[in-house]
Amino acid sequence: MKRTIANKGWIKMNSNDIQLSFTEQGTGEVLLLLHGNNEDSDFFVNQIPHFSKKYRVIAVDTRGHGKTLRGEKPFTIRQFADDLFYFMEEHKIEKATILGFSDGGNIALLFALKYPEKVEKLIVNGANLNPQGVVFFEQLITDVEFYVMFLLSKFNDRCKKKAEMLRLMVKDPNINKEELQKIKVETLVIAGTKDLIKERHTREIYKAIPNAKISFVEGNHFMAKYNHKDFNKAVDMFLEIK
Numbered sequence: 001m002k003r004t005i006a007n008k009g010w011i012k013m014n015s016n017d018i019q020l021s022f023t024e025q026g027t028g029e030v031l032l033l034l035h036g037n038n039e040d041s042d043f044f045v046n047q048i049p050h051f052s053k054k055y056r057v058i059a060v061d062t063r064g065h066g067k068t069l070r071g072e073k074p075f076t077i078r079q080f081a082d083d084l085f086y087f088m089e090e091h092k093i094e095k096a097t098i099l100g101f102s103d104g105g106n107i108a109l110l111f112a113l114k115y116p117e118k119v120e121k122l123i124v125n126g127a128n129l130n131p132q133g134v135v136f137f138e139q140l141i142t143d144v145e146f147y148v149m150f151l152l153s154k155f156n157d158r159c160k161k162k163a164e165m166l167r168l169m170v171k172d173p174n175i176n177k178e179e180l181q182k183i184k185v186e187t188l189v190i191a192g193t194k195d196l197i198k199e200r201h202t203r204e205i206y207k208a209i210p211n212a213k214i215s216f217v218e219g220n221h222f223m224a225k226y227n228h229k230d231f232n233k234a235v236d237m238f239l240e241i242k
Contacts, residue, residue, distance in 0.1 A: 017071045018068060018071035019069065020063075020068050020083065020087050021040075021041070021061040021067035022058055022060045022061065023048060024056070024057065024059075025056075025057050026051070026052025026057050027056050028054060028056050029056065029096075029120070030055065030058060030093050030095070031096065032058050032084070032088075032097070032098045033048070033057065033058070033060070033099050033100075033101075033104075034060065034062065034084070034098065034101065034103075034105070035059070035062070035065065035066075035102075035103075035104050036105075037102060037103040037165060037169055038065070038165050039065065039066075040067070041060060041061050042066070043224075044101075044224075045225075046224070046225065047059075047232060050232050051232070051235075055097075058096075062080045062107070063075065063083055075164050075167070076172055077107055077110055077168060077172040077173040078110055078172075080107045081114060081115075082114075084111055085111070085114075085115050085118065094118070095118055097119075097120045097121040097122070097239070098119060098121075099123040100123070100124055101125045101126055102127070103168055103169070103172075103173075105124035105126055106172065106173040108122055108123070108124050109127060109129075109173070109175060109180070112183050112187075113179055113182055113183065116182070116183070116184065119185050121185055121188075121238075121239065122186070122188070123187070123190065124189055124190070125190045125191065125224060126191050126192065126195055126197050126221050127189070128201060128205075129175040129176075130174050130175070131169065131170060133198055133201035134196055134197060135197075138196045139169075142166060142170060146163060146166035146167060149166060150163045150167075177204060177208045178208070181208060181210060183210070184211060186211050186212075186213075186238075187209045187212040187213070188212070188214075188234075188238040189205050189212055189214045189215075190216070190217060190234060190235070191215075191217075191221075192217055192219040192220045192223040192227075193216050193218050193219065194219065195223075202214070202216075215234045217230045217231050217234055
């Protein structure tokens with residue numbers, strides 16, 4: 001299959017609120033990649049060239065991340081899901097397989113619930129329904145840092161920006177487990193063997209989605225980056241299932 005060279009681009013939203021930055025490579029069916037908190041599309045440096053051999057891979061920078069501006073709308077996981085919908089509309093993408101990592105996985109879950117007609121397949125890596133899904137010590141550190149930054153945000157714009165980013169991990173996404181029963185597409189729930197998301201929480205997500213499969217890949221929360229061969233293999237196996 002012919003491969004296209006990678007390119008950076010921006011698309012203006014229907015709301016005229018922001019422009020989403022994205023990286024695109026490959027041709028064929030669309031595979032959308034959603035990064036995690038305080039990251040950008042570069043997180044998928046080991047996935048874009050691999051999956052673009054078979055798919056049109058589009059990795060976006062979510063609102064306030066990477067090269068995408070913050071805009072004026074709410075800085076929430078649910079808003080990011082709406083941003084993705086408008087992005088697909090502007091690009092005339094009727095349907096796509098969505099792979100989301102961490103906060104990107106949370107966006108993917110909410111997107112599938114609100115816009116099911118736009119989802120071909122779903123892959124959620126290291127996602128959580130609420131902050132209680134994160135191992136205690138990791139969440140405690142995040143909580144403390146958030147409240148310190150929140151207090152300092154009154155005096156410092158950098159602290160304000162940091163607090164807003166951390167808030168995504170302290171107050172979001174708060175998805176009811178029962179809601180996941182509405183997701184009907186084939187879904188892969190994937191996490192690291194030493195993930196910062198509790199294993200039982202990952203299994204709860206898997207059990208709640210009717211047509212889901214589960215996979216644990218050797219490594220931590222960031223194993224898609226540091227053990228990309230095994231991660232990509234697990235995703236390939238799922239995508240090839242008919």
